[in-house]
Amino acid sequence: MPATHKTTVISNEQLSPNSWRLLLAAQALAEQAQPGQFVQVRVTATYDPLLRTPLSMHDCDPAQGTLTLLYQTVGTSTRMLSRLQAGTELDVLGPLGHGFVLPEQGERGSAILLAGGIGVAPLLFLARELVKKHIDTSLLFGARSAADLVGIADFEQIGVTVTCCTNDGSQGISGNVIDLLDNYLQSHVAGRVFACGPIPMLKALQGLAKQRDLAAQLSLEAYMACGLGACLGCAVAVPGGGFAHVCTDGPVFKESEVEL
Ligand SMILES: Cc1cc2nc3c(=O)[nH]c(=O)nc-3n(C[C@H](O)[C@H](O)[C@H](O)COP(=O)(O)OP(=O)(O)OC[C@H]3O[C@@H](n4cnc5c(N)ncnc54)[C@H](O)[C@@H]3O)c2cc1C
């Protein structure tokens, strides 16, 4: 059962005009977390805003007892988060949901991480675990503009090959990340794909996966309230009718498990 944790802000660093990296002292969370899981953060001690903010576990270091979150400022809660100073106590609920299913050590095939914008957030923790299993790992990272391509050095530092594209052509190849993947597959053996990004990107990936017989896992973002499977706030349609909860059945699903 997920619990609330009293964590402390170690640093809150601005990476781009609207992206931030928050490092928390969070020993218990760092020990329990699995790649692809998320937390719900209460951004103030008051209940305004009322709802917690769901954020992916960007990185975890059990030895240091730290949890890193990577977030974009889009509205009230994330802007409040960006103003937190070192030393502030933060109430964090988690770890929540089901994360990525990792290949077994020695299993054949490479791993392709596919990130759209801030969808890169859950992929660093995953990359670390894949590299530990000696799985050849590449990141294909697409964003609107160069300023949105945050955190690349962290991937390169652990031996992940990074290829970027931007919609405006300001860094890397000009175009979207699905075209980048399609091109990449012309010259690389298809491995497992682990993706996070906007819904249209994930939907396009589902199409490509079907066409090329790719095994893909998708990390979904949905509007959330409870984060615990109790309110139906995060429902996503499943094939054959009915719904799954992104918060408890996901946020990671196989590409064939959801209808986007
Ligand atoms: C499982 C999960 C993991 C997430 N991980 C991350 C992460 O690691 N980093 C990160 O930056 N963001 C992440 N998000 C999205 C993040 O939770 C929202 O951006 C945040 O809650 C917005 O809160 P706000 O009060 O700042 O903005 P609001 O004022 O609530 O909204 C501002 C704008 O963002 C849109 N928006 C808000 N929430 C969502 C959502 N869940 N999906 C799509 N659009 C939304 C609103 O429609 C509005 O246009 C995640 C969401 C989920 C469900």
Ligand code: FES
């Ligand atoms: S957020 Fe309440 S059921 Fe998922």
